[in-house]
Amino acid sequence: MDNKEAMALSDFSPSSPKKLFCFGYGYVAEHLAATLKNSGEDWVICGTTTDVEKRREMEKKGIKAYLFSERMTLSDPLYTLNGVTHILISIPPNHGGDVVFQAHARDILQISSVEWIGYLSSTAVYGNRDGDWVDENAELRPTSERGSKRAKAEIQWLKMRRIAQIPINIFRLSGIYGPGRSAIETVRAGVSKRVYKEGHAFNRVHVDDIVQALIASMDQPNPGDIYNCADDNPAPSHELIDYACKLLGKESPPLKTYDEDLDMSPLARSFYKDNKRVCNKKIKNKLGVTLKFPDYKSGLEDVLERESS
Secondary structure, eight states, rough: OOOHHHHHOOOOOTTSOOOOOOOEOOOHHHHHHHHHHHHOOOEEEEEEESSSHHHHHHHTTTTTEOOOOSSSSOSSSHHTTTTTOOOEEEOOTTTTTTTHHHHHHHHHHHOOOEEEEEEEEEGGGGGOOTEEOTTTSSSSOOOSHHHHHHHHHHHHHHHHHHHHOOEEEEEEEEEEBBBBHHHHHHHHHTOOOOOOOOTTTTTTEHHHHHHHHHHHHHOOOTTOOEHHHOOOBBBBBBHHHHHHHHHHOOOOOOEEETOOOOTOOOHHHHHHHHHOEEOOOOOOOOOOOOOOSHHHHHHHHHHHHHHHH
């Protein structure tokens, strides 16, 4: 064993700062990191990106940044992950499942300091339920390629949980939105559409509420648990666009039916094929989360308020 391996396998000093490593330093990870940095606790934040320029930007913000992809894994994972206490995985899966699992699951097992691992999945794993409600106990029945990949990644990590007792939690996210990433931006850009499909509704979740759930899980880890992160108000997408237009004082785009919109992308069309309502009671009852934005109206209002503050 060389010195780097010994460092990675050594006992983690309780006086050391907490250390979050984000595989995929994207939208949710960035908001989580900012919240932890502002919490008053001592946090070291690390993250990965596939882009050299973004790596430079992360470093300027005090983030220890590394290049990582399925073709370019961590060159010295035991050294890089040394002292890490918390791991967030938010990289989209490939056909083989989770790319982090494929590249570094065995390495992560050797990092004795790890207290919590969060895998960001999607409610797409539930598939189409014809408008019925689903909770975390529902069978996985993905009806899209996206959902099938997520389900495979979940199974990989949960199987390792059973075999090796890693402290993994799964977070199934509904449609993510927040500052800089919402219907406000699409309406302003002139690319929003209002599409009607009878009976279709879906949940969304504000990034701040995802962060709430992640931190609550970190504070009271329940390894192996699965949590839906969703708002209280599953609603049709055309209502969301209408409200964004109202807030901006703009006229709503014309309403088209699902069958009329022939220009819809395959990804968007697959979205409309799934119709379900996602129950969020577990994050409330088990993690004690009170949603800051229980519906899209309060969430979009928040997006506009932050712009003017």
